[in-house]
Amino acid sequence: MKSKHIFKPALLSLAVTSAMYSGHTVSQENNNEADEQQVEVIAVKGIRGSLMRAQAIKMDKASIVEAISAEDIGKLPDSSIAESLARLPGLAGERVGGRTSGISVRGFKEDFTGTSLNGRELIGIGDNRGVEYDLYPSEIMTGATIYKTTEADLLVQGIGGTVDLQTVRPLTAQETLTLTGVYEMGGNDSDNPEFDNTGKRFALSFVEKFADDTIGLAVAVATTESPRNERKYGVWGYSENDNGQILPTGLDTQANSRVLERDTVSAIFQWRPTDNLDIVVDALSIDYSDSGVIRGFIEPFNADPDSLTGTGVNVSGTQVNANPVLRTDPAQKDGELQTFGLNVKYNIDDNWSVMLDVADSQSEKRDLRGESYAGLARNGAIDEFGSRQFQMSADGIFFTGSSGLGAFADPALLQLTGPQQWGGGMANIADQFTTDVNTVFTDENGNPTPFSYLNAQDGFLNYADFEEELTTVRLETEGYVEWGMINKVKFGFNYSDRYKMKDNKGFFATASSYPFSEAIPAEYLYNGLADLSWAGLGQVVAYNGFAPYRDGEYTLNDAGLLEPDRLGDTFTVEEEVTTLYAKFNFETDVAGFFVNGNFGAQYVQTDQTSTGYIGVVGSNFAVCDDDGNGEVDADCALSDGDSYNHFLPSLNVSVEVADNRFVRFAANKTISRARIDQMKASGFVKFDQNIDLIAIPNSQDAVEQYGSPWSKFQGNPRLRPLEANNFDISFENYFDDQGYVSLALFYKDLVNWTDDARELINFTNDSTNNGANYFIPGFHDRVIQEDGLYGPANIAYSSGDLATPPDFGYFEYFQDGLKGTVQGAELTANIPLGMFADALEGFGIAGSATFIDAELDNGSPIPGQSDEIISLTAYYERNGFEFRVAATDRSEFATYQRGGSNKIETATRDAITQIDAQISYDFEDSGIEYLKGLRVSLQGVNLTDEKEETIGGNGIVTLRREFGPSYMLNLNYSFY
Template sequence: MKRNQLFKPALLSLAVSSAIYSGSALSQQTDTDNAAKDADKNVEVIAVKGIRGSLIRAQAVKMDNSSIVEAISAEDIGKLPDSSIAESLARLPGLAGERVGGRTSGISVRGFKEDFTGTSLNGRELIGIGDNRGVEYDLYPAEIMTGATIYKTTDATLLVQGIGGTVDLQTVRPLAAQETLTLTGVYEVGGNDSDNPEFDNKGKRYALSFVEKFADDTLGVAVSLATTESPRNERKYGVWGYGANEDGQITPFGLDTQAISRELERDTMSAIVQWRPTDDLDIVVDALDIDYSDSGVIRGFIEPFAAENITGSGINASGTQVGVNPVLRTDPAQKDGELQTFGLNVTYNVNDNWTVELDVADSESSKRDLRGESYAGLARSGALSSDEFGTRQFQMSPDGIFFTGSTGLEAFSDPSLLQLTGPQVWGGGMANIADQFSTNVLQANGDPFSYFNAQDGFLNFADFEEELTTTRLEVVGYVDWNMVTKFTAGINYSDRFKAKDNKGFFATASAYPYSDSIPSEYLYNGLADLRWAGLGQVVAYNGFAPYQDGEYTLNDAGLLEPDRLGDTYTVDEEIITLYAMVDFDTDIGDFPVSGNLGAQYVQTDQSSSGFIGIVGDNFAVCDDDGNGVVDADCVITDGDEYSHFLPSVNVNIELAENRFLRLAASKTISRARIDQMKASGFVKFDQNIELIATPNSEAAVEEYGSPWSKFSGNPRLRPLEANNFDISFENYFDDEGYVSVAVFYKDLVNWTRDGNQLIDFTNDPTNEGANYFIPGFHDRVIDTDGNYGPEDTPYEAGDLVTPPDFGFYSFFEDGLEGELKGAELTANVPLSMLTDALEGFGIAASATFIDAELEDGSAIPGQSDEVYSITAYYEMNGLEVRVAATDRSEYLTYQRGGSNKIDAATRDAVTQVDAQISYDFEDSGIEYLEGLRVSLQGTNLTDEKEETIDSNGIVTLRREFGPSYMLNLNYSFY
C-alpha cells in the first residue's frame, strides 16, 4: 500500500513547526507530537521569523490539510502583530472584517456573517458575549493566541460547523512549544482628539506570556496575562431622512449629530497545564477568563428640522433652520461582560494504532449593555412658544448639513442657562400612568402639562447570560483496510442556554412640570466640541449623575412598552452528534489521491420561554391586576425536536509535484439566530393620528399601512442548511510562495424568511381570536377641525376616530431558498523570484467575488460582492515593514437598535489601510537586546469613514473614527 507524502522535506519541517507553535486542535495533538519527534531525527528545521516565517507556516498548514483552509501563525506565543485576533483574520483570503465602533470585531467567511460561521478554540465551540451565536473576535487579544485555521470546507470530525465555514482559534500546547518568557508593552494614540472633555485619546496594553516544562518534559505550563485600555473617539452625523419641498430643494427631516468617546478595558488570563506521565497518556487542562468593559458617552443634538429662505437647487442649497428647539442628549454608556471557559482533554494510546480521547468543557458568559439618556434644552416641552425658539443658518450638500451660524441658542454653552429637561414631546409611552403627571400648570398654549411632556431621559439596558457545556468521546485508529488508512468515530453532547432580559425606565426630573438648570456637581471641566458639524461647543455633564442621586423619578418601561417585554426570553438547546469518518490514500493512474469520507448524525432538542407583550384594559403591559408582575397568560413556552444527516467528502489529487487539485462536497447547517428563536413577541400600536384615521378595510391597510403591528419569534425554526461544492487548484512553487484558484457553490436549501400576514386585531386568528382594541387608548378624539389620515378624511372637533381593525403580523419561518456562487484568487509571492536584489520583499494578495441571491430578493448578512486584500512586506535581518489594505463592497448586517432590539443595517463599501514597521534585535549582536522587538503600527491610516448614502446620493449616516497608532515593545527573556 503506497502512502503519499504531500510535503517535500523542507516544507514538512515547517509544517511541524507550525503545528507546534500554533497549537493544533486537541484531536490532532498526539499525531503532531509523534510527527515532531520523527522530523527532529530526519529533517533539518529551517527557522524563518517575522512575517515571512508566519506566511511560510501558514502555507504549510494550508498545503498539508485535507480540507480547503486558510491559516495564520505566529512564530511564538504573544507575537501576532495585531491588537486582537480579529484584525489578523480580516486579511485572510475569503474573509472580511466588520468594524464595530471603529474596531474590527465581526468576521464574515465567504459572505456569511460570524453568526453563520462556527468558531472554536482548540477545537471546542466558543461562545461570545453578544446577542447571538457569533463571536466578537476583538474580545480575544493577540497576545494569548498563536494562530488560527479557517476551514472553508468541512469533514465529519469537525464538530463546530457553519454554512460559511469554521474559524478555529489556537493557543499554545506547552509540551509541544519552546520555553519562553515574553513581556509586551504597547502605547496607543488615537488620531482623533476626544471631543468630550472627560475622555482622551491615549491607551496602553501590557501582556506577559510564559511557557515552562518540568519533570523531564512530562509536565508543561503555559500562562498568558493581558490587560488593555484602548480609546475610541467617533464623530457621528445622521439624519431621519431627506425630503424635497415644492421647489425641489432637499433638506433633512431631522438631525442626529453626536460626539462619541469610549474606552475599551479588557483583562485576559489564559492558563494551560499539560501532563504526559507516560508515552501513552496525555492530559491537558486549560482555562480562559476575560473581563471586558466598553464605557463612554454619546453626546450631541437630536431634533426635527424645518427650513425657510432656502436658495439653491436640489442637494446644493442654503437657508435658515427655523423653530430650532434641540435636545442635547448626553447618553452615558457602559457595557460590561465576562467570559470564562474551562476544559479537560484526556488522550490515551490503547496501542500503536488506536487512541481514545475524552474532551469535556464548560463555558459561561454574561454581559450588561447599559445606556442612559439624559436630556437638556432651552426649557421643558410646551413651556416655550414657537417665537422663543432659535434659528440656524445651514449649507446643504451631498455630504449633508453643515451649520454656519445660529441665534437664540446660547444656552447650550452656558450651564447656568441650560435646563435639565426634555425639550421635545416624547412621553407617549407613559399613557397608562398619566395620573402620575396630572397638573394644573399650563403650557404656553394654555393646555396643562401631561405625561406627554414628562420624559426627561431614559435608562436602557439588557442583560445577557449564556452557558455551553460539551462532552466528546472519540476513537481513532490507524488501519490498513485496502485504501482506507484511518478510521475515526465519536459522540459529542452539547447543552446551551442563553437568556436576554430587556429592561428600561422612563426618567422624569424632580422639577416637573417646571425645569431647573444643570446642577454644578454634574458638570465636567470644559465643553464638548461639536464645531466640526457647525454646532459650536456645548455643556458637558455626567449623564449618569441624575440617575445615581435620585434626581430622576423612574418608571419601569417593561410594563409600559410591549416590545420590551416581547424581547425578554431564554433559549435552550441540547444536541447529540454521532460521527464517523475514514481517511483514504491511493493512486489513480499516475496521480496520488487522498482525502476523507464521513458523516454526522445530529439530534436536536430546542425550546424557548418568553412573553407576549400586550397592553391591557388598564393600559399596562401584561399586568391586569396592577401588581407589577407579568400575568401568567402572557408567558409562552415552545420548542421542537428534529435531526439532520450531514455527509462530507474531501478529495486531494496531486497533479504534479506540489500542485494539488482539491474537491469537496458536504451538507452543513448553521443554527438560526438566537433572537429569531425566542418565544417572545408583542402587539404594538402607533399613536400617530394619520395612521389611526386610516379607513377600516384590508385594502386601505395594504395600501397605507396601519397603527397596529404584531411580532413574534419562532422557537421551532430549523437550522439554515446548505449543500456545498468546492474546487480548488493550489500551486506551491516555493517554500514561501503559492497561487491558488478556488470556486465554490452553496445551494441554500433552508434559510430563515421574514413572514408577514394581514390579520384582524379585534379577532386575532393567530392568538385564539384575541381582541386587542381598548376604548380610550387606541382611539382618538379630534381637538381641531381638519382633514386627517392618508385619504384626508374631514373631521370636526369632538369626533371620535377609531383605528382600522387590520394590521400586519411579522414573524420568522423556514423555507427560504437561494444560492451563492463565488471565486477566490490568492497569491503569496516572494519577489526574490524575480531578482536577488529583491530578497526579503514579498506580496500576499487575494480577491474574492461572490454572487448570492435569496429567492425573495433579500441579502445574506455579511455578504459583500467583492473583497480584496493585499499585503506588501519587507523582512530581512530583523527589519520588517508591512503595509496592508483591505477593501470590501457594500454589505448587509444588523446592529442594536431602539429598545435594545436587533435591526438590519446596510454598510457602504469600506477600504482600510494598516502599516507596521518593526525591528527584531535577535541578530543585532547586542547581547542584552537580543530578546527585544520594537514595532510601530498604524491602523485606518487613510481615516476611512463609514457612510450610508441614499438614492439621491446624500449621506444619511457618517461615522468618523480616525486612525490609531501603537508603539509596541516585545521582549523575550529566553
C-alpha cells in the first residue's frame, strides 16, 4: 500500500529554511494550523531537495518564476552556472566553443535578458550587454531566480525576463568549511601536440559567525583549468557545375585547442549590530583567460573536371592546383571583472524600513588572435602545386589521398610565408613592398610580374580591447500598511551610470624574408605533429604562432590606417539612467478564492551618448590620417546621443482556485536597451576594387540592378530601447511536496525592435555626412589594360581608357520602429514516481517543453529564438545515492558572434540534442564516521558527442564543430 504524503505550503517553506542547514532534518509545531498537528520530518538532500526548494519558491511568488537551489549549483560539478540555468523550463543554453556560455529566456538571447547578482545589474566582458554565464563558477553561488514576468521593484529587466543570481548571506546560513576538487577529462584527445585533454578545479568556501552572531563572513575561492578540443570543418560555400555536381569553392579545416583558466574570489561581510540595522559588504573578483591555438588549412578548391564521377552531392574526384595555407592562429583572451557593493538596511519601526545599496563594477578584456601562414612557398614563387583525391557527400568533403603535399609534415621543407595572394588590404602602402624580384607569373602581355604588396601578407595580428564600468545607487523604503486590500508598499529611486569602450586593432604581418621565404625556425617547432587525419589531411607541422610576432620576425603595419571598417568599429557608449518606482502588494478574497499579487510602475529617464570615428580613406590612401602622423584626423571624430523617458507599468495576480492550485496572470511593459555595437557612433566607407563593379554605369538604376563598389555602414547612438507589451497566464497544480504540473502561456507584442535600414546615397556628395566626397582619383578609378567588355552591363572599353565608379552606393545603418509578436507555451512537470508505489520511492521525472512562434514584421528571426525546447531529467535519490540523466533538445536558432575584423556577424545554429548524466554518493548517512561530509560524484556532459552543424540551403553541411564529451570527477568535503 502506498504511504500517504503530508503536503502543505507551510512545509515547503520549512523545507526552504532547512536548505540553509545542509540537509539537516527539521520539525516544528505549526501553530497556525487549526489542529496544531506536529509536522513530520522532511529531508531536503539531493536532487529531490533541490526540486522541493525550487517548487516552494515558485509557489510563494505572485509572478511567474523558475528557480535553482544551492543543491543544484553548489553540489553539482558544473564548471559554471550556465549549465545549471540551461536545464530550466523556458531557458536554453548556447554553446560557445563547446562550453555553455549564453542563456536564452523564452527565445531571447542574453542581450535581451536582464542579469543581476543579488538584485544588482551584472556586467560581462563581451561585446554587448549580455553576461557570459560561464564566467561565474558554480562554487560561489547559492541560488538563482528567473523572473519571466517583471515586478515594479525589479530594476534589472529585459524583454526575455530577468536572471537573478544569489550569493550567501552569512548571518542566515549555517557555518561551514567546504573543499571541492574536480578532475576533468575531455572525451577527445587533443589534435595539437602542445595541448592535452585534462583539467582541474579547486574551490574552498567557508561561512563563519562572530560576536554573538552579529558579524558574519563568507568567502569562496575557486580556480579552474578546463580544456577544450574542437574539430572544425568549414567551407567558403558550394557551387554546382554544368553537370549538376556540387563541390566546395574553398576549405576551412582546423583542429582547435584551448584552455580556460579562471580564478575567482567572492567575499561577503555582514554586520548586524542591532535588530534594526543590517550592513552587507560584498566583493567579487574574477580573472579569466581562454588561450589556445586554431591550426589547419584554409584554401580555395578547384577540381579536375575530367576526374569527377557521381551526381549531385555524391561526387568523387581530384582536387588540382592545391596550394594550401597552413594557418596557425594563436589565441589569447584575457579579462578581469571586479564588483563591489554596500547594502545598508535600517528598520525604522516594526512596519517601515529604508534601504541603501551602492555598487560599482568594472571589467576589461583583450581578445587577441594572431595569424601565421606557412606553405609550399610564397605566393608567386611556385607554379607546380599538389593534388588530392576526395569523396563528397551531404556531410561535406573528405580526402582519401594526396600528391605533392608532403612538405606539410616536414618542418625542413615547409616555408614560413603566405602561399596565397591575400595582401590586397595593403594597397595604401604599396611602395613599401616594391621590388625588382619577379614572380614565376607574367601579366596579360607576357611581361614578368614583380612581387608586390599583393604577395606580402604572411600573417595578421587581430585584437580588440574592451572596458566597461557600471555604477549604481539605489534608495528605497518599504512598509506594511492597511490600505484596504493593499498590505505592503515600496517606493524607490535608482541611478546607474554605464561606460563601455571598444578599441578594434589589427596589423598586417610580413616576414623578414620577403620577397623570398624560409623554413620555419627550429626554435618555433613543437615536439610532435598536429593531427588532421580525421579530415583526410594527415599530419601537419605544429609551431608557435606567436613566436614570429614576439621575436620581430614579422614587420607589422597598422591595419587601422588601411582598413576603414576597423577604425569604424572603435567607439565608446555612455548611459545615465534614473528610475523612480513604486510597488503595491495586495491580498484579498474574491468569491471565496484567495487572491494576492502586486502592481506598480517604473518611470525611467535615460541620457545616452556615443563617440567614435567615421573610417574613410584619404587622399594619401591612408584612413583618417591625411598628414601621415599616425593620429586620427579630427574631422573623422563623431559624437551623438539622445534623451528619452519610459513609463513601465506592471501587474501580477495569483489566485488559489483550490488547495495548492494556482492561476497566475501578469501584464507589463518591459524594455531591453539596444545592443551596444548597434549604438556606436562609428562607421566606415568601403570600396571594392573589383573592375566589374567599378565599370557599372553611373546611375541609380544601374546600381540598384547591379550593385556598387561603394558601401557605407554606421551605428546609431539615438536608438531607443527594444520595447514589448507582455501578457502571461499560468496554471499550476502542486499535488505533492516534490511534484507539480504547470502550463504557462505568454504573448509579447513587440512595439519597438531595432531594424536594419538601407538607403541609396551619393558617395561624391554624402548628404548623411555634410556633403562629403569620398572619391579619390588614382585610387577609386582604374586604367583599362586591354580592349574588351567590362562589368555586368558589358560596357566596351579600350586600352588606356579610365573606368570610374558610379557615384551611388548603399548606406546601411540601424533604426527604430520594427514590430513583431512572440507567443508561446511552456508545459512543465515534476513527477515523483514514489507517489504511485513504495517500490518507486526516490525515482522521479522532471521535464518541460517550450513552444514559441515568433515573427518580426520584416521576416528576420529574433536572436536566440528556437521554435522548440524540450528537456527531460530522470533521477533517483535515496540514502545518499543519486543518479540523473538529463536530455535537452533545442531546435535551430539565429544568433550572432564575433566575425572577421573583430566585428559582430549573424549566424545560424542547427538543432542540437545534448545528453548529460551524473552519479553521486553522499557519505553523510553511510555510518562511516570519518567519511561524513564527503560527497563523490561523476558527471558526463555531451555524452552522445553532439555536433554543432550549420546546413546550407542545398542540404549540405557548411560548418561542423565537434567537441566530444567531457567527464568530471568531483570530490566535495564539508569539514563541518
